[in-house]
Amino acid sequence: MASSAQNRPTPSPSPVRAPPHVLSLLDKLHRLSREQEDAVQASEVEAVGFDNYMRDKFIALDRDKAEFLYQLCLAIGATRVVEAGTSFGVSTIYLALAVCENVKRAASGGEGEGGVVIATEYEKSKADKARQHWKEVGDELTGCIELREGDIRETLKEGLPEIDLLLLDIWTPMALPVLKLCQPRMRRGAVVVADNTIGSASKYKDLLEYMRDPGSGFRNLTLPYTNGMEMSVYMP
Numbered sequence: 001m002a003s004s005a006q007n008r009p010t011p012s013p014s015p016v017r018a019p020p021h022v023l024s025l026l027d028k029l030h031r032l033s034r035e036q037e038d039a040v041q042a043s044e045v046e047a048v049g050f051d052n053y054m055r056d057k058f059i060a061l062d063r064d065k066a067e068f069l070y071q072l073c074l075a076i077g078a079t080r081v082v083e084a085g086t087s088f089g090v091s092t093i094y095l096a097l098a099v100c101e102n103v104k105r106a107a108s109g110g111e112g113e114g115g116v117v118i119a120t121e122y123e124k125s126k127a128d129k130a131r132q133h134w135k136e137v138g139d140e141l142t143g144c145i146e147l148r149e150g151d152i153r154e155t156l157k158e159g160l161p162e163i164d165l166l167l168l169d170i171w172t173p174m175a176l177p178v179l180k181l182c183q184p185r186m187r188r189g190a191v192v193v194a195d196n197t198i199g200s201a202s203k204y205k206d207l208l209e210y211m212r213d214p215g216s217g218f219r220n221l222t223l224p225y226t227n228g229m230e231m232s233v234y235m236p
């Protein structure tokens with residue numbers, strides 16, 4: 001008789017298409033991020049303060065969430081993406097892989113005007129680390145990443161393209177101000193993804209109330225990933 005392990009359905013392999021060195025880099029970065037998160041002690045965070053504690057931490061998006069974002073970008077043909085919260089640049093790599101592929105596809109059909117992932121980070125040491133990681137990935141990918149360093153409330157004030165997708169993976173008090181900065185530039189059907197909306201529901205109260213207001217123009221769905229992830233479509 002087959003064991004229950006043998007009967008368990010096999011999940012799909014990762015949808016991410018990238019050269020082997022990029023896949024190995026992602027493996028390594030996810031492992032390092034996970035190790036750091038597993039080692040977090042609430043007492044240490046309290047002792048030094050949240051911002052100080054997190055200054056040298058990845059806090060990368062979980063791999064399954066990052067793969068979902070990649071799929072989503074492919075599905076909607078996203079070529080103009082804003083990433084609120086870049087840290088060491090892990091989720092940026094997924095977004096850039098999808099955007100670059102979409103740009104190439106559009107160009108081969110004689111369409112398109114290039115693409116961009118606007119990455120944002122206010123910790124200089126993190127921005128430097130992100131650049132190092134992207135350098136390992138290679139020029140083709142880094143060519144579609146534009147890193148805006150500094151407080152996101154300033155760096156996104158100007159020069160935003162029409163937006164296909166906004167990732168909110170930033171300290172929660174920033175989420176609503178960032179959404180409001182980006183909203184006038186969002187195309188109809190643009191997608192907003194916010195991480196940890198169940199785990200940090202009380203901290204996201206202002207954002208969720210704003211987006212779930214019946215007149216907001218957003219249609220919202222909480223995805224059942226660890227700690228929740230909100231996927232909203234802008235249909236004004």
Ligand SMILES: C[S@@+](CC[C@H](N)C(=O)[O-])C[C@H]1O[C@@H](n2cnc3c(N)ncnc32)[C@H](O)[C@@H]1O
Pocket residue numbers: 058059060061084085086087088089090091092120121122123126150151152153169170171174
């Ligand atoms: C959860 S981490 C981002 C992780 C990243 N998306 C990934 O998956 O690799 C959030 C980042 O937002 C940055 N951040 C927080 N407040 C910010 C602000 N006001 N302006 C710019 N960056 C900010 C933090 O320094 C931190 O690195």
